[in-house]
Amino acid sequence: MTYIWDFAGQQLYYITHRIFLTSEAVYVVLFNLLESMYDKGKKRIHKGDKNVMTYDMTNIQIIKYWMRLIFTYAVPVESLQQQLQTKKPQIAVVGTHSESLPGTDEDKNKKIEEQFAIIFEEIKGTPYECHVVRKMYAIDNKFPTQSKMLTTLKQDVGRFLKAMPKTIPLKWLEFQYILQENGRTTLRMSYSKVCEVATSCGISVKNLIHTLNYLHDLGIIFEISKDESSFEVFLELMKQFGLLCEKIKNQESKHRSFFVPCRLKRSKDNVSIEHDTAQMVSIYMASEDFIPDSVFHPLVVSLIGMVQDMGYTAMLQLFSNYANIHLGLEHTLSLGPVVINNKPSLKLEILRVPIIQEDGTIRDILESVCR
Structure with missing residues (x-):
């Protein structure tokens, strides 16, 4: 089973991205081949988001930012050496709009090679270099079904994922399915209810923590607290991630x-x-x-x-x-x-x-x- 996550590109959401990064994944970082690596990156801001904090960064700086972010939050410190040996996670860099490049096929290939050469040169000596796939994925957006490189990208991503599978008991899958179905209609479940579902699936409460950690790593669940009310847990998590802080109440309020x-x-x-x-x-x-x-x-x-x-x-x-x-x-x-x-x-x-x-x-x- 494979899950696809699309991270919001607007800078307003950058502060939340680290919450969802995991080592058991393949990351695809995209850039526009029509834009120079040293041009200022285009700001993806909706017309109504005039108050969004923005900075003038070049395209290569933005690409390196994503690589660094993935390495920082998707490679646990305690297992860093092991992750480096297995090169998990994998990062594929993909150039889009290849069909819109000017000139002959030879001219287009030369431009593609130049762009990727800059990227691979810029990341030399960085701690995340070994995680980056050294392949030039230049894809055609207008005619995706005819794009050979897009087919290659899909095959490679599939191959990377097959190299990092986790074999789980079938009862874990049943437990996951029930939680996801409940998630369609409710925001949270109490710990006692989770234990009840686990027991019905043949998972002992003693071993439940392993199942929950696995689902948490996949991003299927975010937190489960033994407290019947998860409100305080959510607030504390948002505080820990620096998303909010509480005002000190005055005695009258x-x-x-x-x-x-x-x-x-x-x-x-x-x-x-x-x-x-x-x-x-x-x-x-x-x-x-x-x-x-x-x-x-x-x-x-x-x-x-x-x-x-x-x-x-x-x-x-x-x-x-x-x-x-x-x-x-x-x-x-x-x-x-x-x-x-x-x-x-x-x-x-x-x-x-x-x-x-x-x-x-x-x-x-x-x-x-x-x-």
């Missing part, structure tokens, strides 16, 4: 409320690259091939959680691309994107707020420190 940074409005203000002063310390985070959305939002959530745990009454100004956190009356933390050497980066700025005296004058920062 009976309701809980949450911040979801990736869904906030976009700010016109932001941090900038400048020299530090006696009142400011800056920390920069830069990388060769990552999109800061996947780091920015979880970092905002972590900072807010840290501030709350330290007992500060934090005043928050939060946007999808900028965060300003006031720590009491003396300090602020500001976090946002910057560009360093034409590469997307992040800046964390720690600022000591000037002290305003009763007469309206501002006390010198060094003077206040000495006192």
